[in-house]
Amino acid sequence: xNGAHVQDQVEAYALGxxxxxERAAVDAHIAGCDACLQLVGRAEETVASLTxxxxxxxxPAGLGARLTNSAGISGEERPMRSPLLRFRALAPLATAxxxxxxxxxxxxxxxxxxxxxxxxxxxxxxVVHAHFLHVTMTPGPGEAVAAKxxxxxxxxxxxxxxxxxPEGVHVVVTVGGVERDLGPLVSQGAVxxxxxDVEKPxxxxxxxxxxxxxxxxxxx
Amino acid sequence: MDADSEAxxxxxxxxxxxxxxxxxxxxxxxxxxxxRAVLRSASDAEDCVHDALLRVWRTPxxxxxxxxxxxxxLIVCVRNEAMSRLRSAGRRAExxxxxFRLEPVPDAAPLFVDPVExxxxxxxxxxxxxxxxxxxxxxxxxxxxxxxxxxxxxxxLGTVKSRVMLGMRKLKEDLRxxxxx
Numbered sequence: 001x002n003g004a005h006v007q008d009q010v011e012a013y014a015l016g017x018x019x020x021x022e023r024a025a026v027d028a029h030i031a032g033c034d035a036c037l038q039l040v041g042r043a044e045e046t047v048a049s050l051t052x053x054x055x056x057x058x059x060p061a062g063l064g065a066r067l068t069n070s071a072g073i074s075g076e077e078r079p080m081r082s083p084l085l086r087f088r089a090l091a092p093l094a095t096a097x098x099x100x101x102x103x104x105x106x107x108x109x110x111x112x113x114x115x116x117x118x119x120x121x122x123x124x125x126x127v128v129h130a131h132f133l134h135v136t137m138t139p140g141p142g143e144a145v146a147a148k149x150x151x152x153x154x155x156x157x158x159x160x161x162x163x164x165x166p167e168g169v170h171v172v173v174t175v176g177g178v179e180r181d182l183g184p185l186v187s188q189g190a191v192x193x194x195x196x197d198v199e200k201p202x203x204x205x206x207x208x209x210x211x212x213x214x215x216x217x218x219x220x
Numbered sequence: 221m222d223a224d225s226e227a228x229x230x231x232x233x234x235x236x237x238x239x240x241x242x243x244x245x246x247x248x249x250x251x252x253x254x255x256r257a258v259l260r261s262a263s264d265a266e267d268c269v270h271d272a273l274l275r276v277w278r279t280p281x282x283x284x285x286x287x288x289x290x291x292x293x294l295i296v297c298v299r300n301e302a303m304s305r306l307r308s309a310g311r312r313a314e315x316x317x318x319x320f321r322l323e324p325v326p327d328a329a330p331l332f333v334d335p336v337e338x339x340x341x342x343x344x345x346x347x348x349x350x351x352x353x354x355x356x357x358x359x360x361x362x363x364x365x366x367x368x369x370x371x372x373x374x375x376x377l378g379t380v381k382s383r384v385m386l387g388m389r390k391l392k393e394d395l396r397x398x399x400x401x
Binding site for chain 2: 008011014019040041042047048053054056059067071073
């Protein structure tokens with residue numbers, strides 16, 4: 001370990017707000033101190049969260065190939081497509097899917113969307129982006145689940161996301177006073193979700209049997 | 221960290237050739253957007269992402285699993301590279317830009333801003349005590365060092381350091397403790 005612990009500097013380090021000499025000292029220390037390295041990692045997560053407030057821009061098309069070429073990585077060793085889709089990317093994918101699905105008119109869970117859609121849908125996404133709303137769901141009595149709904153302004157689709165809901169929770173929509181079960185949320189790690197074509201529901205409820213986990217009224 | 225992210229981090233650490241491309245493809249929009257937010261120029265941002273990732277890839281032990289998230293690490297690396305460029309070669313251009321009152325115009329349409337996540341983060345920022353929020357926003361959005369923030373706000377450096385540290389810790393707790401806005 002090099003020097004004293006740097007726990008009071010990790011936040012400024014992650015923000016890039018240290019002077020060069022201070023940064024070098026932190027770098028030297030965390031090279032040999034796992035405890036401070038973990039604190040740096042957590043501070044970096046917070047900085048990464050702040051990027052959600054920035055406009056997301058499409059990188060130049062050739063940048064990935066330029067990078068792997070510079071690294072001496074051959075074409076056979078390059079990925080055809082990213083296996084990871086961050087949570088942040090799911091919403092635009094949902095909107096893009098909504099337009100595509102509006103043509104096909106089928107109920108599709110986002111599991112299948114993940115295999116079919118890529119960020120190449122960006123132009124489509126941009127068009128659709130102007131046409132959706134979102135609402136936070138209210139937890140049921142004694143429930144603590146956090147959940148959101150993205151939904152089309154014209155009521156043609158909903159995209160429900162919940163943070164670690166109980167297993168087996170179903171999404172139930174109310175259309176014209178009649179409830180319709182759309183099926184269970186699909187787990188994507190911490191976040192579970194369901195995308196569905198609907199007919200302008202007035203309410204969405206997360207249910208575990210007769211138990212109401214969360215609900216929301218949709219205003220268009 | 222989910223299983224895919226963990227597998228990618230392990231592949232990246234092992235320098236399996238495909239891992240560089242996978243990491244880029246997975247986080248490209250975020251990395252490029254961060255670089256653009258600092259540098260404004262598309263070509264500078266492209267060079268910044270390229271050089272930062274290449275340096276990380278070529279430096280053994282640049283990322284270790286104990287650090288946590290490869291995504292967050294790469295975002296911070298690219299942002300640091302961008303700020304380093306801004307603070308050195310970019311200083312003169314920035315002064316000239318201000319002198320001529322020219323505002324850089326983004327040359328690419330936004331791909332998407334996730335309204336839910338953006339609102340969650342903005343809400344968490346708004347919940348910070350004002351003095352901590354100002355210090356944190358000066359560092360993140362204006363790319364200022366703590367010393368520069370102290371000069372801008374005419375505050376002792378120690379006060380700024382304290383506000384940055386406390387603001388970041390409160391923001392972290394807020395974001396971790398509450399999923400929804």
